[in-house]
Amino acid sequence: xxxxxxxxxxxxxxxxxxxxxxLTRLVLPQTTRAAAERGLARTGxxxxxxxxxxxxxxxxxxxxxxxxxxxxxxxxxxxxxxxDLSGVDDFRRDIYAAARRLEHxxxxxxxxxxxxxxxxxxxxxxxxxxxxxxxxxxxxxxxIVAAGGxxxxxxxxxxxxxxxxxxxxxxxxxxxxxxxxxxxxx
Numbered sequence: 415x416x417x418x419x420x421x422x423x424x425x426x427x428x429x430x431x432x433x434x435x436x437l438t439r440l441v442l443p444q445t446t447r448a449a450a451e452r453g454l455a456r457t458g459x460x461x462x463x464x465x466x467x468x469x470x471x472x473x474x475x476x477x478x479x480x481x482x483x484x485x486x487x488x489x490x491x492x493x494x495x496x497x498d499l500s501g502v503d504d505f506r507r508d509i510y511a512a513a514r515r516l517e518h519x520x521x522x523x524x525x526x527x528x529x530x531x532x533x534x535x536x537x538x539x540x541x542x543x544x545x546x547x548x549x550x551x552x553x554x555x556x557x558i559v560a561a562g563g564x565x566x567x568x569x570x571x572x573x574x575x576x577x578x579x580x581x582x583x584x585x586x587x588x589x590x591x592x593x594x595x596x597x598x599x600x
Contacts, residue, residue, distance in 0.1 A: 419464045420450045421478055423485035425583070429454040432474055436496030440549040442570045442580075443485065457548065481551065487583065489518040499548075503582040506543040508532055510553045513544070519584040523556050524566065537561075545569045556580040 416438055418431040426443030427450035441453035464470060470478065477495055484490035493514045499507055512531035516522065523531070524544075525537035533540070544555040550570055556577045560566030568577035 417462055417464055418455070419467075419470060419478065420447055420473065421467065421482075422447075423482050424474070424588060425485040425579075427451075428481055428485075430474070431457075433498055435498035435500065437477065437549050437552060438498045440551055442550050442576060445489055445600070477552075484551065491518070491555070495552050495579075497552060499547055505533065505536075505539065506546070509540050509543040510547065513547075513553050513555060513558065516554055516557045519557075519581075519586045521559055521581065521586045523561050524558055525561060527558050551580075557584075557586065 416431050416433040418429060418439075420427055420429045422428075423443060426445055427447045428443050429439070429441035429450040430437060431439040431454060439454060439457045440469075441457070442448050444453060457534055467475065467478065473496070479494065480490050480495075482488075484492075495578040499510065502510070508531040509527065512527055515530070516527075521539070525535075525542045528534060528536040528540040531540070540558070544558060545567065546569075547553050547555045550556065556568065556570075558566070563580075565574045568574050570576050
């Protein structure tokens with residue numbers, strides 16, 4: 415049976431849900447506990463909450479501590495966090511695995527990520543896969559931008575403002591803009 419926990423960080427309140435196979439949902443930092451709880455409910459992961467941090471399983475307590483370190487500005491690697499991707503198709507699994515290999519502050523385009531995942535030419539499909547990412551931060555979809563260095567879309571609460579805030583928080587290095595792409599307005 416999945417469980418959930420909401421906790422405060424330097425960036426706001428984060429909500430997570432997990433089951434036996436690993437993390438199932440993560441709601442990016444919200445301004446209030448109630449907003450984080452609503453975010454978790456919107457994902458369909460409104461699992462019974464754990465009220466006290468002392469009740470957390472060790473691996474989840476370690477994740478909470480890592481997210482707090484990230485929120486404090488520490489370079490944090492979430493690549494070893496177990497994630498339950500039950501029901502996720504192979505293409506999205508490939509995209510998510512490639513995204514998880516991106517280091518803190520390293521940014522690539524949707525097309526570059528598609529190629530890294532073994533699906534060259536699938537930039538649009540990559541964007542769609544990232545739009546349904548169940549565990550942002552752990553699968554760092556905020557590190558993928560549109561061609562020309564533009565932010566592109568971001569489906570998490572707060573949209574591109576949240577994406578820009580996370581990238582600024584990481585002091586992200588953007589890929590060199592292709593002059594041909596930079597001229598497009600979309």
